[in-house]
Amino acid sequence: MFTESASATRPAGRFREWWSERARANRFNVTPIPFDELVDWRFDPETGNLAHSSGGFFTIEGLHVRSDYGPVREWSQPIINQAEIGILGILVKSFGGVPHCLMQAKMEPGNVNTLQLSPTVQATRSNYTRVHRGGRTRYLEYFAGPSRGRVLVDVLQSEQGSWFYRKRNRNMVVEVTGDVPPHEDFCWLPLREVLDLLHTDNLVNMDARTVLSCMPFAPPEADSGSRHAPVAFRRALARSLHRSAGALHDLGDVLSWFTEEKTRHEMTVRLIPAGRVAGWRRTAHEIARDDGRHFRVIAVNVEASSREVPSWRQPLLAPAGRGVIAFLAKSIEGVAHVLVHARVEPGFVDTVELGPTVQAIRENYAGLPEPRYLDYVLGADPARIRFDAYLSEEGGRFFDAQNRYVVIEVEDDFPVHCPPDYRWVTLGQLGALLRHGHYLNVQARSLVACLHSLW
């Protein structure tokens, strides 16, 4: 359990210096190309599915969905199908009693700023079994195999259920005590500083955020003096880290509600050939909906100097707009609670996971009922906003996928009573659920990491 993180002072300037140097050292060019220049990838003439010639990486297929949830009850869409499970791992080591994380300056083709702060290891099995004939995955031996370190976190967690079919990644935190060979693309940063950096737009990548969210944090013994939130909110968050005390509903009730939500929704999801997805068109440059909503599938050419292979071409999914991902937070009897939403996404392994209070790209809802609480979030009093930054989704699969992540502390008279598919829960309860998969979606996990930056 990490308790020291909150009180760790940060060494001035070390990160900025390393980061600027890394940005200067690496070249990275990403250019959209037509599909017919996508060497090593091809559309199957029968199904229309897009696959790599090795059979590895991922495929773009079709998904047909029928559900009893939301304003649209039946649709089909392209989906990324990636069966293999990758490792997202952060190596942790204590320096002078202060936990540090070995963070990586990693380029991904879809990142708006190319370089983002990433976990120590971020590798699909294709990466580390070298489907693409690149170099070995650095530091992998600390996470897999007989000589790995002490495992603090090791859990499969889902990724975007609207874009991926049943994707899970292995979120790991491993502690070491001995010397770790240095490398210029990696830097030991205090855990507290990594959390602080979440407040910088598009810096800490999605993979780092989900691993951070799974870290076991114990309530701090003293106030951190964090500059990010008023002291009353910080204290309410710190109390909220306790596993049991002060929760509006006990964990059994939360689990029972979650079971009820899964039972209430029936969703039939089937992979179909991409060529049979209705309402989407494939041109020389993209697969897109006629009305331009949701996302496009495009192809890019990538030239990089610091990746395992210096250049490659690949498809990316480009969302149609920027979303809002928000937790409403409320102190109940002095304990901070956040309002989670039981969300149905077609790519979830098990139908429903807990998402943020709001998770929506507004443009996709033109002509449809707006998602609940979206208006409230967009019109929130700036004085009540405790976290507010643009953060990117995984740049290895998504092109310029930025969302505005927000935590809003609601007014005292904001009702505790909520609709049946929402529940107020504590950080401690979310921590207990995060030991297991299938509970929190990736957007909610990102926001949990953001919450940990505040106390």
Next chain:
Amino acid sequence: MFTESASATRPAGRFREWWSERARANRFNVTPIPFDELVDWRFDPETGNLAHSSGGFFTIEGLHVRSDYGPVREWSQPIINQAEIGILGILVKSFGGVPHCLMQAKMEPGNVNTLQLSPTVQATRSNYTRVHRGGRTRYLEYFAGPSRGRVLVDVLQSEQGSWFYRKRNRNMVVEVTGDVPPHEDFCWLPLREVLDLLHTDNLVNMDARTVLSCMPFAPPEADSGSRHAPVAFRRALARSLHRSAGALHDLGDVLSWFTEEKTRHEMTVRLIPAGRVAGWRRTAHEIARDDGRHFRVIAVNVEASSREVPSWRQPLLAPAGRGVIAFLAKSIEGVAHVLVHARVEPGFVDTVELGPTVQAIRENYAGLPEPRYLDYVLGADPARIRFDAYLSEEGGRFFDAQNRYVVIEVEDDFPVHCPPDYRWVTLGQLGALLRHGHYLNVQARSLVACLHSLW
């Protein structure tokens, strides 16, 4: 948490009297019929899938499986697809400080003895939303809706992953304090007596067993005096109920191993039209493999007097033989551990769940390598067998599906070291995992209920 159960004395004879009376009172005739007499069900001419005309209940479809696990790496098979989630609920009430369960004498067409001891509520959504236009589901209001009792257990658990496609049922235990209107098909039995009855062949049905396994048991304060096992084993089991003390591996290590096992196996599973399942043939009376292995799909006519509807016709899955389902148990430092196996079954929602040490129908392995530990179990010294009974799988879907459930306490010199896909775990650890779905398969859950009958 139930602690009193172990020391509750049982009222003599009450169960037997009620049970004999119920068996006399109810008529039940099950007759195999050809598919073309299966009124209201039809094979889709294009796909060959077998479905009910209402669209409800379940369908028989095909499944194509490709995996990197086991002696057979690619196959297709028929599978039961039942998207809706049913409720399996036991109502609990304390009489004189002794917890009692409201158990039901319920007939199912596939049961060898027609009548088995079942949960208070055992109903698919089709049942209680009356797809088949029968009567209402008795006692459902205690489990669903605004006036339900205090929820002790509420979790979605998987069912047979070789026969069902991603089936889950909602396992519930609800406690009441007020009066409950009686009905002749239902009887309040002490929890301890229900557990004792597990030792009678084909009496406590699968649905009751899985709910019993999810009950939160606390370690008993005094020895129960149970006649089922020697005192040393009873004490080792009682110690094993503690959530943390004395486990060979702590829960974090068990979860990490489980994650590793999920990551190691890649399995691609797709529903296909039943007509495209290779190696299976449909005749007028059955869908079966050419070599007769695994199972057949048949149709039956059912005449009953005590069911919601007096007669109906339906398909059933008839397994090709009787299986052995066994836990090896071992005291390690005085704490009982059982050897769980990370099993891959194609119908699991998430690839791998923890199964018994042995789960196999021997006949299916002719010409293939035998499952590990099967020989050991079949040749075990009778003096070391702590549980041994034939128990039936769900008679609403399976025809004469009996398995021999066995718990064997291994010799002191039996190695603690085990193959990588096996782990020794305590009952307390299994209890912690049973708060969540996706961890224990239904056969392992049955054995957990059997273990609770022993301490």
